[in-house]
Amino acid sequence: MEGSRECIELWHRMTREAGVGEVLVAGCGAPSNLQMMKDMGFDAVTGYNWPSCGVEGRNYVPYIEVARKQFDLWWMPMAQANLMPVIVPTSPGWDSRPWHGQSAFVLTDRTPEAFEEHLRLAKRFVDETGQPRVVLIEAWNEFGEGSYCEPHREFGFGHLDAVRRVFCPSAGAHDDYGPADVGLGPYDCEPPRRDRRAWEFETEGDAEGWGIMMGMADLRVAGGVLEARSLGTDPALSCATDIRADSCRAIEVRMSVSGDGREDMAQIFWTTPLSGTSEEASVRVAVRDDGEMRVVRFEVGQNRLWAHRITSLRFDPCCTDGTIVRIDYIRLIP
Structure with missing residues (x-):
């Protein structure tokens, strides 16, 4: 994109002059466009989410299959290309049927155990390749896309417990609190009527x-x-x-x-x-x-x-x- 390098260099200069260091500008990319991203001036490559890695046109794919393919087919090749730092995004799932109905792409079996393996692969990637010690999680509450780790009815605090086990293994015992534990709820708000005229x-x-x-x-x-x-x-x-x-x-x-x-x-x-x-x-x-x-x-x-x-x-x-x-x-x- 014309002008992107100059724009990023301007951001670098402005943050240096403000005394807060140099902002790191990461762009969303893939193995196929790393050179283009480097030419555009980005400091690192990352992604919003890479849920379709290796799915080959399928709409319903096991979550853990994609998590493993991200490590083998995208993360490692991008690190080995040695063109720019790689900041990997992880995700607790993907199921965009609330947005796209039956044409949606869905990762199945998005259990806390599968998410934990995904996180361990991300930690292993950082440890073995010397990439920035940053792992992104997308997202906290993207319910429309089925990508969320906020405590919920199906798995409770399971996805947050997975984060704790992988990145804070020495953390002490803790208590999980929901609304009922602090005297809130039950919530009896009726959903909006969909049959209105x-x-x-x-x-x-x-x-x-x-x-x-x-x-x-x-x-x-x-x-x-x-x-x-x-x-x-x-x-x-x-x-x-x-x-x-x-x-x-x-x-x-x-x-x-x-x-x-x-x-x-x-x-x-x-x-x-x-x-x-x-x-x-x-x-x-x-x-x-x-x-x-x-x-x-x-x-x-x-x-x-x-x-x-x-x-x-x-x-x-x-x-x-x-x-x-x-x-x-x-x-x-x-």
Whole structure:
């Protein structure tokens, strides 16, 4: 990428001049692009996660198989190439079915015991190769991708215990505490209804299942209106649903977007059990950023991909940074 080396050198200089040493800039890569990453100026190579190493097109693969292949096929070859330091990422699992349904990639049998072997391979890699004494864990609570070590119902504290056994073997006895141990819970909050035909936002503080997907902040419900602030040019809200597509031909949103009157664009996306989010499965409508409440109608029924069962909606209310979006209601029109 043009300019990347100059940018990284600038970061180095700025941190040196600030008296905090020199920031290490690691890029996400793979054995096949190490030379390119070095040419771009990165100080080290790492990864967000490498769940598909050696899977050869399969969608369901044993977790421990991938963990072992990462060591043999990626970690060691990258260290042996001796082009740049390698900071290995580990992961307690991968199961993105909450996001992608039946087309998702899944690592099976992600037990604490398998995670412990993965961590031991990472520690062995660091010890044997002299690479930076850093092992990343992705992630603490990435539930949508099935990659989490936060205590949970299936394995309790098992994944954290695995970290303790590998990296703190001399640690003393400890107690695990959950909410019930300190007098909290049980939590009787009902999950949001997915079969709604309308979201009216009449109850203070109740977003009725809608939440920030990206690029928004300060979401609140007050005075019969859901309000949030856009943080960039691609703000989005989302909501899980269970809608028969043939029962709804349009979606109407009564909303306003603050601004100086410029023309903007709102967009609704949807997913089904057979398809994820895409531009093809969406409808755009022009809006005006002038703070006036208007009803915006999305003719979803005219799109051939509005079919089967709609499992989620995503609403991009505008394409402008720093606006205040106010939504009076969202209604499905039969």
